[in-house]
Amino acid sequence: MRILSVIMLIFLAIGCKSPEARRPVSQNSGSYIDESVERNKEMIARDEDYIKQQMGKDPDTEYLTSADGFWYFYNNKSTDSLNTKTPQFGDIVVFDYSISSIEGTSIYAEGEKPTREYTMDKEKLFTGLRQGLKLMKEGETVTFLFPSHKAFGYYGDKDKIGSNVPITAKVTLHNIKEESTNEIDN
Template sequence: MNRFYLIPDLFACALLLIASGCRTPVQEESQVPPDPVREQFIRANRYMQQRHQDHIAAFVERVGWEAEVTKDGLWIVMEKEGAGKRIIEGSRVSYSFESMLLDGTPCYRATEEDPKVVVIGSGDVESGVEEGLGRLREGAEATFIIPPHLAHGNFGDRNKIPGNTVLIYKVRILDVKQDG
């Protein structure tokens, strides 16, 4: 038997062993340690959101409204179901509204003669208002109770709405137009 036939096989095995030994060892993903300041802010925000929800719940009970609460924390009191077109993403919605603080202090308004017009999904209005409008139809009337995180947040609008304030919006859907 010729020993020279084994040399190429041994050479190939040696190359494989060397190549496999040269690989960089797989390192586990490094875990970023939690930032204690960030965690503290998250806890504080959750606490504040819960306080606002409790405050809204007490208000709704006190005035005797029956409200639906969305997963985001928007409260909706349906005054009149609309029979018209459904509001969907991209709808151009004309509506009248009155906004006020929880104590009744008026903030802003738009009348039937001079309505507010918004395209759903454009972000041109408070996220709580947009979410509420998206649950209505043309002709509907509703009241939205909007916690700060869905309205003007910690700073307010620097005009009529103070920071960290729950808002009430009474809306009436006047017209809904859909592209297409």
């Protein structure tokens, strides 16, 4: 009977032991993510160098650098001192645009894309164009030079623009309707 008590005591001691965490079968060091980050940095640097090279071929044009990582120049700049409004979150803008390669080969010609009505930051639009519109005033035409990560990125546009292609977009902003005006109209 004493032996049976000792055995039961041992089982109780083993059964009351706290559970140990299981170790993963394999561990990832994060090197894939680090490699991906490095590849992306190299691609961005390549895009930017190429765009700067192309801008260097046109010394007569005054290129401006945006804080968002792209370049642009004015084809038609507003000189009206009363025209100071740029689109803000929720404003509705009406614009036309065409897209070409950085070298100037047409991808979507003027008029090929329909005039677009867009609610700022509330609808889908590629990053660079969304940021570029915020720099414009009514009546202006601006040409933007976007590195691929500001354009259509890895996926392209699934039609004419391939993966990781830097582009040029010529945009004409026709109209800006303020958000507060939109709410009154509805």
